[in-house]
Amino acid sequence: MENLDLPGIVFRVSIMYVYALALLRISGKQSVSHLTALDFIVTLIIGDLFDDVFWAEVPIVQGMVAFASITLVHFLVTYAASRNRFIHQIICSPPRLMIQNGKLLQENLRRERMSPETTQFELRLNGEEHPRNVKEARLEPKGQVSVLKSPLSKPIQKKDLDLLG
Amino acid sequence: MEIDTNELLYTALRASFVYFFLLLIIRVLGKREIGNTSAFDLIVALILGEVVDEIIYGDVTILQGVVAIMVVAVWHLVNSWASFKSDVIDKITGAPPTVMVKNGQIQRKNLAKERINEEELFSELRMMGVEEVEEVKQATLEPNGKVSVLLEEWAKPVQRQDLTELKPKGHKKKAQRNGKS
Numbered sequence: 001m002e003n004l005d006l007p008g009i010v011f012r013v014s015i016m017y018v019y020a021l022a023l024l025r026i027s028g029k030q031s032v033s034h035l036t037a038l039d040f041i042v043t044l045i046i047g048d049l050f051d052d053v054f055w056a057e058v059p060i061v062q063g064m065v066a067f068a069s070i071t072l073v074h075f076l077v078t079y080a081a082s083r084n085r086f087i088h089q090i091i092c093s094p095p096r097l098m099i100q101n102g103k104l105l106q107e108n109l110r111r112e113r114m115s116p117e118t119t120q121f122e123l124r125l126n127g128e129e130h131p132r133n134v135k136e137a138r139l140e141p142k143g144q145v146s147v148l149k150s151p152l153s154k155p156i157q158k159k160d161l162d163l164l165g
Numbered sequence: 166m167e168i169d170t171n172e173l174l175y176t177a178l179r180a181s182f183v184y185f186f187l188l189l190i191i192r193v194l195g196k197r198e199i200g201n202t203s204a205f206d207l208i209v210a211l212i213l214g215e216v217v218d219e220i221i222y223g224d225v226t227i228l229q230g231v232v233a234i235m236v237v238a239v240w241h242l243v244n245s246w247a248s249f250k251s252d253v254i255d256k257i258t259g260a261p262p263t264v265m266v267k268n269g270q271i272q273r274k275n276l277a278k279e280r281i282n283e284e285e286l287f288s289e290l291r292m293m294g295v296e297e298v299e300e301v302k303q304a305t306l307e308p309n310g311k312v313s314v315l316l317e318e319w320a321k322p323v324q325r326q327d328l329t330e331l332k333p334k335g336h337k338k339k340a341q342r343n344g345k346s
Binding site: 004006009010013014017018020021024025043044046047048050051054055075078079081082083085088092094095138140141142144146147148149155156157158159160161164 | 204205207208210211212214215216218219224225226228229232233236237240241244257258260276277279280281282284285288291292294296318319320321322323327331
């Protein structure tokens, strides 16, 4: 490795930088920035492909092909998933209801391996103390919890001012 | 494999050097250039993180490692400087925001372009506490991959100014009622 020449490094790094920029632009920003678990792993893989090229452990062309292949496969999979509900369900785990009308859905919580403590802190993170104020809480595909509050505990919206008549 | 105590010491030294060198590079690049601004920025951050392991383990010399990191950093600086200076370059290298909901209507064409399923859109809206798509004036997928939501006027949270508008009306009604009875 000691005989790696510096101009060679400059050349390889530059080529790969421009190539990555171009390829990501063509494939659309969503290929990596809209971070589902799959997007995240793909991003990590892509980031890991570069250094081997920089140090000439693999030829530039091989690095380019590897990058393009991962990007293309990911593009095709996410494209298919956006068009087809069935494929989407295979790739992304569907949102799962955890609380409905103030009641914990024990069956669903068990299936997602969510303990009561986890449920509690997810509610707190959403500024809610007690399940009774929740209309629907879901574990979303990205792993976050969404909380829709019950009609009575929802923050006031402008349309609600009409209630004052 | 035999472990040389000297080699361990060098590894510690190289790791420490890399840490401070990366710290310097990240400070020079600035917070908008690294990490969170776009998909590509995230990749660049990952590249920087991956490049350093060969330096730490001594597979490449410090000089070689420094050159590689500097070249990535310089290209990235040039890129962000160029797209700041020129709208054309910004359009070529950066991704524009995509409108996903406009005036309560889902923009299916744009969703398809970004390969986003409707389910994902609803999931995003729920995470922002939005129940009905009708409440949304505009939902946009921003260049950094996050979703922004602007609500219709009637669905917005009540602000203080709304209460002051309400006050005189309320008084009048009360007065009328009192007068009648």
